[in-house]
Amino acid sequence: xxxxxxxxxxxxxxxxxxxxxxxxxxxxxxxxxxxxxxxxxxxxxxxxxxxxxxxxxxxxxxxxxxxxxxxxxxxxxxxxxxxxxxxxxxxxxxxxxxxxxxxxxxxxxxxxxxxxxxxxxxxxxxxxxxxxx
Numbered sequence: 001x002x003x004x005x006x007x008x009x010x011x012x013x014x015x016x017x018x019x020x021x022x023x024x025x026x027x028x029x030x031x032x033x034x035x036x037x038x039x040x041x042x043x044x045x046x047x048x049x050x051x052x053x054x055x056x057x058x059x060x061x062x063x064x065x066x067x068x069x070x071x072x073x074x075x076x077x078x079x080x081x082x083x084x085x086x087x088x089x090x091x092x093x094x095x096x097x098x099x100x101x102x103x104x105x106x107x108x109x110x111x112x113x114x115x116x117x118x119x120x121x122x123x124x125x126x127x128x129x130x131x132x133x
Contacts, residue, residue, distance in 0.1 A: 001017070002018070006042065008042075011042065011046045012047045013046055017055045022062065027065065030070060033073075044075050044076075049082065049111065050081045053082050057088060078101075078113070079100060080111070082110050
């Protein structure tokens with residue numbers, strides 16, 4: 001269902017989500033994430049890569065549970081969400097509104113954006129979104 005990696009030297013949390021979650025599994029995931037966050041002594045302002053490329057579209061109750069449980073979680077400075085399907089991108093856009101979020105096609109693209117210092121002041125935009133002149 002999920003795999004969490006902390007890289008203290010880069011203040012990076014990498015999460016790989018797979019399959020279909022239940023509301024109870026979301027609760028366990030967030031509790032595990034919070035416990036590890038504290039054990040690794042991370043603070044607000046960390047970087048986060050969430051790979052959902054092997055995750056299915058989640059039911060509404062799961063999305064609501066995730067939003068509810070993550071509401072009090074310390075805030076990241078940047079979040080990159082890896083997803084391949086257009087439906088998954090739409091679901092991410094519907095539930096995640098952080099201005100420091102970017103939707104990317106690959107983990108490599110996510111890492112490049114997370115660690116790019118030259119565009120640190122540039123606002124986050126979702127990949128695949130077009131801006132008409």
